[in-house]
Amino acid sequence: MNFFALFRHTIISLLLFTSFSSIHAIEKQPSNLSLQIAVLYWSMDIPGQVAMRQGIEHAANVINEKAKKDNLTTIQLHPFVAGNGEAGIEKQIQQLDKIVAEQQMDLIIVQPTDNAALAKGLIKANQKNIPVVAYDQYISGGKLASYITSDNYQAGYLDGEYIASKFDNYYSIKLILVEYPYVSSTVERVDGFIDALADTQQNYTIINSYQAVTPESGSKAATQILHDFPKKHSIDVIFTVNDGGGLNVVKGLSNAGRDEIMVASIDGDPLSLKNITENRLTVINSAQFCMPLGEETxxxxxxxxxxxxxxxYKLIPVFPVTQETIANYPSWNGPIPQNFTKQWPSKKPLWSGQVHSPNNKTSKKMLLSL
Structure with a gap:
């Protein structure tokens, strides 16, 4: 072999060695890369939603600590907050459109402000192969990579069967709904509540309905309820679809001395649980495990x-907090407690704390739309 052939052979060998070494270095050191995740939050005004965000961020810290220890890929969260009302819906549409257009995120997590409003944005993300995970609410259009939420139908159902246990079946409960028919979670809660009354053969009459999911709208609802039903015993039960609005409904009615009314609510806000222990209108709150929901997401x-x-589709169970069960509920930060037997009549006497898939008609219909 002459000098030039030997020189060429040596150079090629060095290049191949360098190339294989570089590939090996990339495989052994993936921690130089971070997966980018956009997180679109609905609002930071509702404490339960804040707890969900804390769960997401806590899980990110756990993942990154393990990734750094094991030399694996870390993640980086990019938070966006929409806000409440029509302005919040419009802002979240713009946020999602911008994130998808820029194509800098590996995945998008979103808590939708409206079921229908984000459909076009989700379809665009699908077209660009950006996976989207929704939590708390679903998106009615496009394809979600996964959907994680509290078992909202179960939440309403637990409230309904407990309320039914407080009345004779022949009596027709004078019922008010404080609802919000624009997102899946609150719609499912009302469905569950009404189905429970039907399944227990409890008579009822819906004497009026109001809309509230925020403190401000809850105060307005309380004022209107007192205006519409000024006489004591003109209302038996008020079902509020969340504590965001429900707490101020209870506050307004309590301040007016309307302690003859029973309130059933959902979320597990500590102030609502305090109302239960102090006999302030609220008799049951189907409490979420907000932080575990965020972590699971x-x-x-x-x-x-x-x-x-x-x-x-994953459903996080909710816990029926009453005076009989409150000692078993840790908080919406979790952990999810062990199974227990309910102390009131129920078609399913055993409460289960297992994360599960849909098993009721409302959730199955929604699953078909995902």
Whole structure:
């Protein structure tokens, strides 16, 4: 072999060695890369939603600590907050459109402000192969990589069966609904509540309905209820779809001396639980595990980014907090407690704390739309 041939052979060998070394270095040091996740939050005005965000961020810290220890890929969260009302819906539409157009995110997590408003944005994300995970509310259009939420139908159902246990079946409950028919969670809660009354053969009459999911709208609803029904015993039960609005409904009625009214609510806000222990109108609150819900959402998103198969739909159980059960509920930060037997008549006497897939007609209909 002459000098030039030897020189060329040496150079090629060095290049191949350098190339293989570089590939090996990338494989051994993936921690130089971070997966980028946009997180679109609805609002930071409702405490339960704040707790969900804390769950997402806590899970991110757990993932990153383990990733750094094991030399694996970390994640970076990019938070966006929409806000309440029509302005919040419009802002979230713009946020999603901008994120999808820029194509800098590996995955998008979103708590929708409206079921229908984000459909076009989700379809655009699908077209660009950006996976989208929704939590708390679903999006009615496009394809979600996964949807994680509290079992909202169960929440309404638990409230309904407990309320039914307080009345004779022949008596027709004078019922007021404080609802919000624009997102899946609150619609399912009303469906569950009404179905429970029907399943227990409890007579009832809906004497009026109001809309409230925020403190401001809750105060307005309380004022209007007192105006519409000024006489004591003109209302038996008020079902509020969340504590965001429900707390101020209870406050307004309590301040007016309307302590003859029973209130059933949902969320598990500590102030609402205090109302139960102090006999202030509220008799049951189907409490969420908000922080575990947020954690489950991020762990699901991380699995998707790592190519793992995940369930299309996950339901986090809710806990029926009453004076009989409140000692067993830790808080909406969790952990989810062990199973227990309810102390009131129920078609399903055993409460289960297991994360599960849909098993009721309302959730199945929604699953078909995902």
């Amino acid at each position: 991020l762990y699901t998103a991380y699995d998707i980014l790592n190519g793992k198969k995940v369930a299309a």
